[in-house]
Amino acid sequence: MNESQITVTSPLMPSLEEFNIYLQDIWQRKWITNNGCYHDQLEKALAEYLKVPYISLFTNGTLPLITALQALRITGEVITTPYSFVATSHSLWWNGIQPVFVDVNPVTCNLDPGKIEAAITPKTTAIMPVHVYGMPCDSEAIQAIANKYNLKVIYDAAHAFGVEVDSKSVLEAGDMSILSFHATKVYNTIEGGAIVVRDEKTKKQIDHLKNFGFAGETEVVAPGINGKMDEIRAAYGLLNLKQVDAAISNRRHIADMYRKALCKVEGIAFMKDVERVRHNYSYFPIFVDAEKYGMTRDELYFKMKKHHILGRRYFYPLISSFPTYRSLQSARKENLPVATKLAEQVICLPMYSGLSGEDIERILWVIENKD
Secondary structure (H helix, E strand, O other): OOOOOOOOOHHHHHHOHHHHHHHHHHHHHHOOOOHHHHHHHHHHHHHHHOOOOOOEEEEEOHHHHHHHHHHOOOOOOOEEEEOOOOOOHHHHHHHOOEEEEOOEOOOOEEOOHHOOOHHHHHHHHEEEEOOHHOOOOOHHHHHHHHHHHOEEEEOOOOOOOOEEEEOOOHOOOOOEEEEEEEOOOOOOOOOOOEEEEEEEHHHHHHHHHOOOOOOOOOOOOOOOEOOOOOOOHHHHHHHHOOOOOOHHHHHHHHHHHHHHHHOOOOOEEEEEOOOEEEEEOEEEEEEOHHHHHOOOOHHHHHHHOOOOOOOOOOOOOOOOOOOOOOHHHOOOHHHHHHHHHHHEEEOOOOOOOOOOHHHHHHHHHHHHHHO
């Protein structure tokens, strides 16, 4: 059997020939940052593709989280999930905000709306849910709670590029949604990110904040930050946007192959497609029940490594277990039983557009053969 390394992900990349044409134009223009033509083209193209009114591009996916909290003047405490990438809660910490961790739903892996109200205190100002693995949150239930207690809602939608429910983008939920265009995502600009907002006034506010607060050549209206996307990555992003639908289609085919085989393996669970949802197949997590499967998650994970297959225990450990957060009352394991169990069982299998049938067969063989 071929033992070449299979990585957990591989970036979607435009053709070098096409990219060189854009680079030549950038070199001639000599305008490589500060809202150049490709930056502006990409904002418009993404807003149209994602079916959202306004989008503001950033140089990565973490600065938009930090900036959104600044723009909405969030303080005190924010309810969020422990089952996410650390950027979610780090953005709160950097703004001097205390994260309050709430357990997740065992099926969707998303923040459990039924547990949110009990965590609200007089210091609570917002909720920051995450569309984990691109699975849509229960946005209606979350918004109902936010309306009841006059809270803002900022979605970490890093995994949710192109995800829709009933043909409507999940990015329209809440007050703002944050995207990541990191190389590991379904759609990438190498590094990059964005904030999705509902109105032009807020878009201008975000644009000022990501450019040091400048509203003109000599006017600074707020203590902003440097979060701008450059022309090279914007051009790269324009080219990737042309092929992202084909990439998502390939990912769906891979997910179907995984599911068809793994439904026969006792002790291996996986997430299923939801009717009415346009999924993007950003990840393919499996959950290992050691008693039924006959092997622990970590035993399978390291067995895969031995066979040069790189899965990822995503998200393990929980954010709440890291030194920065573990002293918080809400971070205690007994408060987060579902998230704790998911973190101890999960492996994300290799998932990317260029994954071959032979690669998938190798991966499945390692999972199916427990010797």
